[in-house]
Amino acid sequence: MDDSMINNYEVTIPIERSIQAELLLLLGQQPSHGYELIQRLNEADFKSGEADAATVYRNLRRMDKDGLIKSHWEVGESGPGRRLYELTPQGEASLKVWAQYIAQQKVQLKNFLQEYLLFEASLSERENGVNLI
C-alpha cells in the first residue's frame, strides 16, 4: 500500500465513516451479529463515540453491499436467529488501508502537538517579558 493510495483514501473518507474501520476490526477479530457488535463496540477502548443501533446497522448494510463484509442467517440454538457478519478479503484489505491511514494521522497529530507545545512555550516567555527576537 503506497502513500498515494493512503492520501487518496484520506480525501475520500469522511471522518464519520471511522465507525466502519472499528466494525471491520471487530469483525476481523470475530464474526458477530449486529446486536453483539454494538455491545462489543461500546466496550472497545478505541470507540469514537456512543454507537447507536441505527448507525451500526446502517453501516453493516452498506459494507455488506460494498463487499467488505458478508452475512448469512445463523439459527440460534436457544435464542433467535440473527444475521451473522464476517470479514471478506476485500474488507481485510480495507482494514489495512484504514490502519495505515490512522498511523499517518497519529504522526500528523503528534507533530501538531509538538509544534503547539513550542508555540505555548513562546507565549509563556512573552508573558514573562522575554523578547525572543
Place this chain on the structure above:
Amino acid sequence: MMDSKKTLRIIHAGALQRVVENCLEHFGKQNSGLNVELKGVGSREGAKRLLSGEKYDLIALADQALFSELLVPELVENYFVFATDQIVIAYDRFSKGNKEITQENWVDMLLKPQVSFARSDHHLDPGGYRTLMVWQLAEKFYDRPGLCSTMEASCIPYSKYPKSSDLASALFKGKVDYAFLYSSQAEQFGLQYINLPSKINLSNPAYASFYDQAAVSVESKTPGQNVIIHGKPIEFAIGIANSTKYPELAKAFIDLLTGLEGNLILEESGFIPC
C-alpha cells in the same frame, strides 16, 4: 399461476401492519393467485391466540422474547430477528405544550394536570410493558424516586387504547395529547415526537444490562398467573408455525422481508432493519 385455494395466514404485531402489507404487494407479484389473511394484534395477545389453538402460517411479533416465552418449541421451531426500534413520546400539532416539550423536561410536561398521555395495555402489547420499563428506567436515570408510580397514576387507563396502533390512532384524532409509541409508528402516522435518551428508550444493546433492571408483571400463558419480564433492547422477530401447510411459501415471505426489498420497506416505515 398458484392454486387459488392456497391461503397464507399471517398474524402480526399491529405496529407491523404497513410493513406486512407492503411486503405482500411484492410477494403477490411473485405468487399470483395466492390468498392472504392478515390479523393485526398486540403481540402478546397474538402469541396467546396461537396457544389457544388458532392456526396461522407466519407469526411476526414486536418482541422476539415472546417466541421463547410462549411459542418455542411446541408451536414454532425457529424465529428470526429482522428489525429494531425505540420508544418515543409522540404528539401532534394540537397537543398541549407541544412547543415546550423537550428531551429534558418531558416528565414535568406530561405531569401537568391539563396534559393527557397514554400507553397501551402491557398484558396484550409489548408497547405497553416497554413504556412501563421506560418509566422505571427514567426513575433511575433522572434520580426521581417514585416517578414510575406517579406516571402510572397520571396516565389514561391502559384499557382505553389496548394496542399501540389504537394509541397512534387516538393521538392522530386528537383524543390524547401525548402517547408512548415506537418511533416507526410516529413516522408512519406523520406524528411529531421527541426522542428519549438511549439509556432509557430500549434501543441500544450496549445498555442491555441497565434495561434488565426494569421488570413488569404480565399475565402468563397460564390463566390467572403472572410472569415477570425484564427490559431488553427492542427487537421484532418472525417465525414459521410448525403446523403450516406451506413452509416453502412462508420461508419465501421471510426471505423477502429480510432481503433488500424488505429492508427498504422497513426503512420507509421507520424501522431499523437488522
